[in-house]
Amino acid sequence: MFLRILSGSLRHQRRRLAIAALAMVLGSSLVSGLLNLSGDIGGQVGRELRTYGANIVVLPRASSVLVGSGNLEFGEVAAEQTLPEEILVEAREVEGVMGLVPYLYSVVDAGGQAAVLAGVDIPFAREINKWWQVQGKWPQADNEILLGARAAEVLGASAGNSLTLTYGKQKETLKISGVLRTGGAEDEQIIASLRAAQNLTGQPGQIGLAMVSALTSNRSLDEIAQNLRTRISGRGEVRTLTQFALAEKTVLNKVRLLIGLVAGLVLATGALTVAGTLNIIVEERRTEIGLMKAMGAQNRRVAGLFLFEAASIGLAGGVSGYVLGVALAFAVSRTVFDATITPAPLGFPVTTLIALTIALFASMVPVQKALAVDPVKTLRGE
Amino acid sequence: MEEMIVKAVQLSRVYGDVRALDGVSFEVARGEWVSVMGPSGSGKTTLLNILGGLDRPTSGELWINGKDMTGLSFKGLTHFRRETVGLVFQQFYLVPYLTALENVMLAQYFHSMTDENEARAALEAVGMGERLYHLPAQLSGGEQQRVCIARALINQPRLILADEPTGNLDEANEEIVLDIFRRLHAQGHTLIIVTHDAQVGSMADRLVVLDHGRVSCSRNEGSYLPNETSPRREARPVNVF
Numbered sequence: 193m194f195l196r197i198l199s200g201s202l203r204h205q206r207r208r209l210a211i212a213a214l215a216m217v218l219g220s221s222l223v224s225g226l227l228n229l230s231g232d233i234g235g236q237v238g239r240e241l242r243t244y245g246a247n248i249v250v251l252p253r254a255s256s257v258l259v260g261s262g263n264l265e266f267g268e269v270a271a272e273q274t275l276p277e278e279i280l281v282e283a284r285e286v287e288g289v290m291g292l293v294p295y296l297y298s299v300v301d302a303g304g305q306a307a308v309l310a311g312v313d314i315p316f317a318r319e320i321n322k323w324w325q326v327q328g329k330w331p332q333a334d335n336e337i338l339l340g341a342r343a344a345e346v347l348g349a350s351a352g353n354s355l356t357l358t359y360g361k362q363k364e365t366l367k368i369s370g371v372l373r374t375g376g377a378e379d380e381q382i383i384a385s386l387r388a389a390q391n392l393t394g395q396p397g398q399i400g401l402a403m404v405s406a407l408t409s410n411r412s413l414d415e416i417a418q419n420l421r422t423r424i425s426g427r428g429e430v431r432t433l434t435q436f437a438l439a440e441k442t443v444l445n446k447v448r449l450l451i452g453l454v455a456g457l458v459l460a461t462g463a464l465t466v467a468g469t470l471n472i473i474v475e476e477r478r479t480e481i482g483l484m485k486a487m488g489a490q491n492r493r494v495a496g497l498f499l500f501e502a503a504s505i506g507l508a509g510g511v512s513g514y515v516l517g518v519a520l521a522f523a524v525s526r527t528v529f530d531a532t533i534t535p536a537p538l539g540f541p542v543t544t545l546i547a548l549t550i551a552l553f554a555s556m557v558p559v560q561k562a563l564a565v566d567p568v569k570t571l572r573g574e
Numbered sequence: 575m576e577e578m579i580v581k582a583v584q585l586s587r588v589y590g591d592v593r594a595l596d597g598v599s600f601e602v603a604r605g606e607w608v609s610v611m612g613p614s615g616s617g618k619t620t621l622l623n624i625l626g627g628l629d630r631p632t633s634g635e636l637w638i639n640g641k642d643m644t645g646l647s648f649k650g651l652t653h654f655r656r657e658t659v660g661l662v663f664q665q666f667y668l669v670p671y672l673t674a675l676e677n678v679m680l681a682q683y684f685h686s687m688t689d690e691n692e693a694r695a696a697l698e699a700v701g702m703g704e705r706l707y708h709l710p711a712q713l714s715g716g717e718q719q720r721v722c723i724a725r726a727l728i729n730q731p732r733l734i735l736a737d738e739p740t741g742n743l744d745e746a747n748e749e750i751v752l753d754i755f756r757r758l759h760a761q762g763h764t765l766i767i768v769t770h771d772a773q774v775g776s777m778a779d780r781l782v783v784l785d786h787g788r789v790s791c792s793r794n795e796g797s798y799l800p801n802e803t804s805p806r807r808e809a810r811p812v813n814v815f
Contacts, residue, residue, distance in 0.1 A: 193683040196676055197669075204671035483667045486628055487725075488656025489684040490649075568628045571663065572619070 198500050205473055209501070212469035213508045216547050219462030220513020224543040225520035226451045228536050246293070246403035248417055250275065250283065251429045274398035275428045282423050288406045288416040293317050294399040296389045300382070301358040303347055308381045309357060311389020311399075321374070327351055328370030331385060336369040338383040344371045357382070359393050402428075459546065463554040466505055470498065470558035474565075481562050482570030491563050498559045499552060506551025510544035517543065578637075579604045579733060579764050580625065585634035586787075587620050594620040595631065596787035604732075607755075607765040609778035616784040618768040619737055625766060626661055626735045627654040639732050656685050660726030664738035666718040668710040674721045675706040678728050685729040696724040700754055716747025723754055727763075734758065736767040740774055752777065 202209060252273030274296070283292055296311035314331050318324070328351030331337060339349055349355055349368055356365045366388065372378055390396045406416045413432050420430045474481070484494055518535050525533040536542075580602035587595040595617045602608050610618050623629040624636065627643065630651075636643040639658055646654060655661075668677045678693040697706055700720040710718055719739060726734055739755070740748040752774060759765055759779075767774060775781055783791035 193676075193679055193688045197672065197680070197683075200669075200671035200676070479667060480669055483669070484680075484684065485652070486626070486655060486661055487681050487684050488652055488654075490652060493684065568623050571628075571665075571667065 194496070194500075197497060198504070201497065201501060202504055208469055208473060209505060212466045213505045213512075215462045215465035216505055216509020216551060217513045217516060219458045219550070220510045220543050220547045221516035221520055222458045222513075223455050223546055224514040224517020224539055225524065226455050226517075227539045227542060228518055228521035228533055229451070229524060246291075246405045247408070247413055247433045248404035248406050248420065249431050249433065250279065250402040250404060250420065250424065251431065252401070253426070253429050274395055274400055275402070277397045277399055279424050279428060280399070280402060283402065283404065283420055286416065286419045286423050288408070288411050289404055289420070290407045291316060291319060291405040293403045293405075294386055294401075295403065296386055296393070296395065296398065296400045298359060298389065298393045298400075300392065302343075302355055302382060303349075305347060307343055307347075307357075309359075309389055309392070310378070310381045310383050311386040311393075312383060314383075314385050317383070323374070324378070325373045326370040327373070328368070331369045331383075334385045334388045334391075335364075335366050336385075337366045337388070338370050338372040339368045340379040340381045340383070341371055341373040342379045343382060344368075355382070357392060362392050362394060364388070364392050459550055462509070462547075463550045466502065466551050466554035467557060469505075470502060470555050471561065473501075474498065474558045474562045477562075478565055478570045481565040482567040485565065486567040486571060494562055495559050498562050499555055502551045502555030502559075503548060506548040507544065509551065510547030513547060514540050514543040577604045578602065579606075579639055580766070581635075581637040582625075583635040585621070585624065585631045585636060587617070587624060587629065588632045593787050595624070597634070598784070598787070598789055599634075600782055600789060602764060602766060604764055605759075605762045606780060607759045607767070607778045608780050608782055609775040610766065610768045610782045610784060611770065611772075611775045612784035612790070617787040618784055620787075621784065622735050622737050622766065622768050625733070626659050627651040656729070658732050660729065660731035660734045662719070662722050662726045662734065662736035662739045664741040666710070666715070666722045666742075668718055668721055668725075670710055673707045673709055674702055674713065674717075674724075677710070677721055678725045681725045681728050693724075693728060696728045697721065699727075700724045701750065714747065716743050716750055719743060719747065719751050720754065723751065727758070732764065734763055734765045736765065738769055738771075739767060740769070740771055 252275050277294065280292055280294055283289060293316045294311075294313055298309050298311075299306055300309040301307075302309075318330055326338060329336075337355065339347070339351075339355065344350060347355065351368055351370050353368045354365050355368055356363060366384065372383060384392075386399065390398060404420065406413060408416070417430050417432045424430070481494060518539070521533055521535070578601045580600075582601070583599050585595050585598040586593065598617070598621060610621060612618050620629065624631050624643075625638065627638075627646070628651075631644065634644075638654070641654070641658075643651075643654070668674075669680060672680060674697060675690065675693055678696055679688045679690065682688040682693060694703070694706060697703060697720075700723055702717060702720050702724065705713060705717055708717075710721070713721065719742070723739075726736075736755075740751055743751060748771075755765060755767070756777065765778075767778065769775055781791065782789060
């Protein structure tokens with residue numbers, strides 16, 4: 193019978209209740225959208241920030257040779273060190289590591305000028321350094337290189353030319369597929385494929401360092417760095433670029449704070465709308481409430497009816513809001529972050545629970561009002 | 575000796591400076607039909623509200639079905655209304671979004687458990703068997719009042735209280751409703767009906783006339799004709815006792 197009363201009552205007041213439910217839909221959709229984005233926004237923002245560079249670097253273990261004569265010490269001279277390339281495979285398996293670009297730096301002779309040759313994994317470098325501007329094409333083969341913009345000026349070379357590089361007795365002529373402009377050190381370098389650099393410098397299977405791009409939305413940078421250290425177990429040195437990590441954390445925290453504030457305000461508005469609507473409904477149904485009380489309805493039954501009506505508003509608003517919120521999150525994610533989100537697993541229960549709690553909370557005053565109805569007065573038309 | 579279902583002793587109800595009831599004493603025997611009449615403001619509805627457990631007397635004693643009403647808590651009064659009385663209103667007060675059947679079942683729901691067959695039978699007993707699934711807005715005034723009576727009867731109350739049950743009905747429907755009351759009375763139900771209508775009053779076993787909150791006449795002496803008689807018919811002498 194309770195369901196008959198409830199469904200009849202909901203049907204009877206569907207227009208008014210629809211307005212309250214709509215307010216809850218709007219509030220819940222924002223909560224759901226923000227929850228989904230918040231769950232994924234850490235990742236989204238992190239990934240966005242990651243495209244601007246690495247936050248961990250893996251270097252060969254620092255080793256130096258003490259140079260001196262007899263008891264006289266001249267100081268330390270760093271010995272040229274490399275890392276085995278296999279480290280990359282192991283490092284990629286560490287959780288939180290998004291991307292990893294190996295570098296092999298060498299100083300070579302380029303057309304009679306000393307220049308830094310950076311051997312990199314070209315596809316990875318392209319993926320992780322989205323802001324690099326290339327005039328011409330990215331190298332497609334090991335015999336193609338990118339020439340930094342300043343180096344190109346000095347060497348008087350441009351895309352399409354060939355450049356002969358000499359390292360010791362090794363000599364290679366490579367094709368300049370494009371001119372690179374980054375605004376950084378790369379502008380003065382020659383970027384070749386890792387394989388080409390390894391072959392030219394006679395260091396097959398070796399890398400000079402690896403720039404690691406780690407996602408810090410779920411775990412701290414230090415934790416990822418520590419996991420990396422454990423993984424490569426002493427074969428290299430892992431250092432974090434802390435300044436960058438801190439900046440990233442600050443941005444994420446501010447985004448989350450903003451999300452929380454907006455969600456709070458929208459939900460408060462939703463709660464006020466529900467409370468207002470239920471208040472009007474109680475006012476309009478005073479006679480009905482008075483009749484129920486006159487027939488001996490206990491307070492809990494009268495309260496139950498209005499609480500379930502409020503819960504229905506909350507539930508309808510929560511469920512519809514969740515769906516709308518996921519769509520919103522998808523749209524925002526696509527337009528702002530140019531990516532697709534995965535709906536947060538807890539998004540549905542959390543959104544529905546929040547909507548339900550708020551609707552029930554908002555119904556407290558109207559329910560009190562309903563319980564205070566005096567059947568004698570209302571049935572007399574007062 | 576007759577068993578009294580209602581015993582009121584010096585009942586008073588005061589609202590601010592107004593004495594709505596002023597020392598009312600009377601008794602109602604089980605199975606008796608008592609009409610309460612009197613001019614507007616004489617305290618009829620106040621008396622009915624107190625008898626129905628909707629209001630409390632300011633002073634005096636009231637025993638209904640052997641229970642001391644003045645000592646009942648809020649919960650106790652709610653329980654009393656649920657278990658002991660059936661209320662029939664002038665304005666019907668049906669829940670607009672429930673069908674006739676559901677309106678009757680509503681009283682069952684507040685009382686204990688719903689029984690659709692029982693509710694259907696109650697409506698059939700008042701001639702509403704063909705209108706079970708109609709909403710109040712689809713029923714005439716007389717039909718709504720019959721649903722209201724079925725609802726009042728569904729929990730088999732000891733006492734049926736009706737406030738101007740024919741006040742909003744046309745002559746034909748009034749006749750139907752009064753016929754139902756006659757049958758209820760014949761079946762042994764105790765009825766207390768507040769009315770302005772002399773014909774309704776005349777059908778009672780006994781007439782209690784209130785004036786300014788006091789009982790001015792507690793049985794038919796053949797001389798009482800209320801000041802406010804039904805506009806539709808002449809009052810006729812009441813044959814009681």
